[in-house]
Amino acid sequence: MKACGLIVEYNPFHNGHQYHLDQAKKVTNADCMIAVMSGNFLQRGEPAIIDKYARTKIALQQGVDIVIELPFVYAVQHSDLFARGAIMTLDALKTSTVCFGSEHGEVNDFIEAYHILELHKDQFHKDLKEELTTGKSFPEASKNAYSTIGLTKGKVDLSQPNNILGFGYVKGIFQTNTPITPVTIKRYKNDFHDQDIAHSIASATSIRKELLAYGKLTSKAVSTLPDMTQKALDQYLLSNGIWHEWEKYFPLLQYRVLTMSHEELRTIHGVNEGIEHRLKRTASQVDSFKNWMETLKTKRYTWTRLQRVFVHILTNTKKDLIQSLLHADEAPYVRLLGMTQKGRAYLKEKKKQIEQPIITGFKKDPGPVLQAEERATDAYYSILPSKQKLKLRKQELEPPIILS
Amino acid sequence: MKACGLIVEYNPFHNGHQYHLDQAKKVTNADCMIAVMSGNFLQRGEPAIIDKYARTKIALQQGVDIVIELPFVYAVQHSDLFARGAIMTLDALKTSTVCFGSEHGEVNDFIEAYHILELHKDQFHKDLKEELTTGKSFPEASKNAYSTIGLTKGKVDLSQPNNILGFGYVKGIFQTNTPITPVTIKRYKNDFHDQDIAHSIASATSIRKELLAYGKLTSKAVSTLPDMTQKALDQYLLSNGIWHEWEKYFPLLQYRVLTMSHEELRTIHGVNEGIEHRLKRTASQVDSFKNWMETLKTKRYTWTRLQRVFVHILTNTKKDLIQSLLHADEAPYVRLLGMTQKGRAYLKEKKKQIEQPIITGFKKDPGPVLQAEERATDAYYSILPSKQKLKLRKQELEPPIILS
Numbered sequence: 001m002k003a004c005g006l007i008v009e010y011n012p013f014h015n016g017h018q019y020h021l022d023q024a025k026k027v028t029n030a031d032c033m034i035a036v037m038s039g040n041f042l043q044r045g046e047p048a049i050i051d052k053y054a055r056t057k058i059a060l061q062q063g064v065d066i067v068i069e070l071p072f073v074y075a076v077q078h079s080d081l082f083a084r085g086a087i088m089t090l091d092a093l094k095t096s097t098v099c100f101g102s103e104h105g106e107v108n109d110f111i112e113a114y115h116i117l118e119l120h121k122d123q124f125h126k127d128l129k130e131e132l133t134t135g136k137s138f139p140e141a142s143k144n145a146y147s148t149i150g151l152t153k154g155k156v157d158l159s160q161p162n163n164i165l166g167f168g169y170v171k172g173i174f175q176t177n178t179p180i181t182p183v184t185i186k187r188y189k190n191d192f193h194d195q196d197i198a199h200s201i202a203s204a205t206s207i208r209k210e211l212l213a214y215g216k217l218t219s220k221a222v223s224t225l226p227d228m229t230q231k232a233l234d235q236y237l238l239s240n241g242i243w244h245e246w247e248k249y250f251p252l253l254q255y256r257v258l259t260m261s262h263e264e265l266r267t268i269h270g271v272n273e274g275i276e277h278r279l280k281r282t283a284s285q286v287d288s289f290k291n292w293m294e295t296l297k298t299k300r301y302t303w304t305r306l307q308r309v310f311v312h313i314l315t316n317t318k319k320d321l322i323q324s325l326l327h328a329d330e331a332p333y334v335r336l337l338g339m340t341q342k343g344r345a346y347l348k349e350k351k352k353q354i355e356q357p358i359i360t361g362f363k364k365d366p367g368p369v370l371q372a373e374e375r376a377t378d379a380y381y382s383i384l385p386s387k388q389k390l391k392l393r394k395q396e397l398e399p400p401i402i403l404s
Numbered sequence: 405m406k407a408c409g410l411i412v413e414y415n416p417f418h419n420g421h422q423y424h425l426d427q428a429k430k431v432t433n434a435d436c437m438i439a440v441m442s443g444n445f446l447q448r449g450e451p452a453i454i455d456k457y458a459r460t461k462i463a464l465q466q467g468v469d470i471v472i473e474l475p476f477v478y479a480v481q482h483s484d485l486f487a488r489g490a491i492m493t494l495d496a497l498k499t500s501t502v503c504f505g506s507e508h509g510e511v512n513d514f515i516e517a518y519h520i521l522e523l524h525k526d527q528f529h530k531d532l533k534e535e536l537t538t539g540k541s542f543p544e545a546s547k548n549a550y551s552t553i554g555l556t557k558g559k560v561d562l563s564q565p566n567n568i569l570g571f572g573y574v575k576g577i578f579q580t581n582t583p584i585t586p587v588t589i590k591r592y593k594n595d596f597h598d599q600d601i602a603h604s605i606a607s608a609t610s611i612r613k614e615l616l617a618y619g620k621l622t623s624k625a626v627s628t629l630p631d632m633t634q635k636a637l638d639q640y641l642l643s644n645g646i647w648h649e650w651e652k653y654f655p656l657l658q659y660r661v662l663t664m665s666h667e668e669l670r671t672i673h674g675v676n677e678g679i680e681h682r683l684k685r686t687a688s689q690v691d692s693f694k695n696w697m698e699t700l701k702t703k704r705y706t707w708t709r710l711q712r713v714f715v716h717i718l719t720n721t722k723k724d725l726i727q728s729l730l731h732a733d734e735a736p737y738v739r740l741l742g743m744t745q746k747g748r749a750y751l752k753e754k755k756k757q758i759e760q761p762i763i764t765g766f767k768k769d770p771g772p773v774l775q776a777e778e779r780a781t782d783a784y785y786s787i788l789p790s791k792q793k794l795k796l797r798k799q800e801l802e803p804p805i806i807l808s
Binding site for chain 1: 643
């Protein structure tokens with residue numbers, strides 16, 4: 001059996017995801033679709049709107065065969081580390097291809113871009129560093145540095161969010177020397193960053209914005225979501241009283257920053273360049289997450305970067321942990337969230353080739369990656385009512401979801 | 405002018421406090437009554453039911469002339485350190501006497517007990533250590549060790565809570581070489597630990613129990629409280645929606661323990677003898693503070709000791725900070741919460757003799773004691789709605805309350 005890997009957040013699973021999933025199946029002709037999915041927190045530094053098990057169930061119903069958790073330590077990172085973690089996780093399951101959506105749509109151009117970058121690596125890093133020194137944000141600085149070595153819009157436009165991620169996957173494949181073939185599908189219509197819903201295929205950002213603004217499923221939101229997602233969102237709200245969003249975590253976050261010393265803040269991943277002083281100074285003066293973000297935002301400290309810092313503060317994620325992962329070239333384990341019968345057959349067939357342990361719950365002596373996962377999980381559930389917290393926490397210890 | 409010092413929590417100020425205050429004035433014939441009052445958290449490891457400013461106002465209205473904050477680092481400690489901190493704070497303001505309530509009621513016996521203890525210090529510490537090794541709680545172990553050196557019930561009964569505190573004050577006076585004269589008043593009727601209200605003078609414990617069980621002022625509670633206290637409690641509930649109690653902090657506390665490593669927990673004051681393992685293990689299995697406490701309680705880890713540990717976790721109070729204070733013999737500052745015109749006149753008169761800085765708000769470069777105060781303050785307010793949090797936090801920066 002051959003497997004195609006998808007790197008997803010499904011936050012929540014929408015019509016665009018369905019389109020990509022169906023296309024990926026068609027294009028790769030794979031026997032088994034494996035999604036490596038971010039768990040509690042997402043790449044741009046946000047809590048997932050509903051928990052990972054609810055999102056896993058939807059994915060399985062909609063045509064994914066295996067859902068694995070992208071370890072938290074990789075999930076909330078800049079595109080390179082995020083991509084590397086995802087590729088290593090897919091590689092652990094012997095996935096043949098990885099199929100990603102991109103604005104560009106031509107995989108060979110990504111590969112060429114990788115080789116150009118390799119050739120001019122030193123120049124690129126020197127330029128990037130210089131650009132950053134002038135106070136530019138990371139996305140802007142890298143866009144300029146790419147341009148200097150000839151990676152301009154004519155080829156892959158590396159200022160487009162999905163191209164950046166796709167380029168990360170290709171780099172990850174080469175850098176970890178992984179036998180996965182990259183495949184890309186041109187993204188359908190909407191822009192990753194679209195803020196409003198204008199079509200049945202809308203960006204996850206616009207869908208979340210709609211859902212969270214109204215605190216319920218509006219007809220606009222419904223038009224963009226498969227039935228299963230609608231049901232899951234409804235059910236989550238009914239059982240837990242909320243969808244997860246930053247504002248709900250604001251009191252916790254504010255409490256944490258106020259009770260941490262500057263020294264402690266500096267040990268947190270992403271707290272650099274003196275941001276701890278601004279965090280401490282502003283913490284006792286703001287009355288909402290939005291208010292705090294607007295107070296902190298600068299050209300250099302983008303919204304996404306700040307949100308990631310807040311995730312790391314909330315989850316107590318230390319610099320030294322992330323530092324120790326930068327050069328890892330294989331996943332420490334594969335955490336299986338759910339599978340179909342087909343997925344199960346695939347795993348059975350590949351069993352002997354898979355070297356990493358396949359786990360589900362937390363273990364008694366977890367390594368640092370699983371330990372971080374547990375912290376992130378507890379931080380994620382911490383805003384729920386006590387009984388629900390215990391209930392959802394228990395899921396984390398149970399066998400994977402199996403769709404028959 | 406001569407001042408009499410009182411060491412109080414006023415949580416909340418009740419008829420028994422009024423009795424003690426009036427008696428202390430009569431017995432000492434002082435011109436000025438100074439109360440050193442615990443701020444956010446109390447000696448037995450509980451959050452104050454209403455904030456320190458509300459409690460200060462009541463105290464001033466009821467006859468206290470100056471209210472100073474007992475620094476947080478001394479407020480939530482075993483009786484010796486608590487007492488030492490309070491005595492040092494009163495000494496800073498050149499208080500002539502300290503007047504405490506006790507079950508025993510004869511101050512000379514406390515002084516005699518101190519000298520007996522001094523004489524048999526080595527024996528006492530040896531016995532205490534041995535008693536503790538057998539797994540006894542601190543109160544029980546010290547009771548036995550006192551008994552061995554001849555401090556038995558016939559003299560001061562050092563198993564009675566107010567005698568223990570009073571003995572702490574006397575020790576504090578001698579150990580820091582402070583020229584304060586101790587005076588004691590026999591406690592009126594009720595027992596410190598009384599759980600139920602049976603009289604218009606009831607224990608603060610029984611009054612809080614009544615208030616928190618009903619979430620409002622019942623007629624039983626009202627019968628034990630001066631009008632001012634009733635009004636303040638009503639007003640606090642109206643403005644902030646809650647009275648402070650442990651259950652309200654439970655989600656924060658649980659979140660903290662779950663996201664801290666064992667190593668981090670071990671740096672917290674009071675986390676000893678492997679309790680960090682039990683804290684971590686139980687944290688994801690409990691659904692209320694009470695439930696957690698009952699799960700953790702042992703003969704050795706008494707209710708009070710556990711509550712203090714929880715205060716230190718919540719406020720991020722480290723072992724090394726408290727360790728550095730054990731041998732201090734003067735207060736680093738005096739934080740003035742409020743005063744009457746008489747109190748103001750007293751301070752004016754003593755101005756030149758007072759060596760420590762008199763402060764009100766937090767400063768830009770606080771020392772470790774004031775820094776800990778700020779953390780405790782933010783932790784205390786963290787459970788309030790955002791707007792109220794900002795409002796009450798601002799009080800901490802304002803000039804002292806002045807009653808004209």
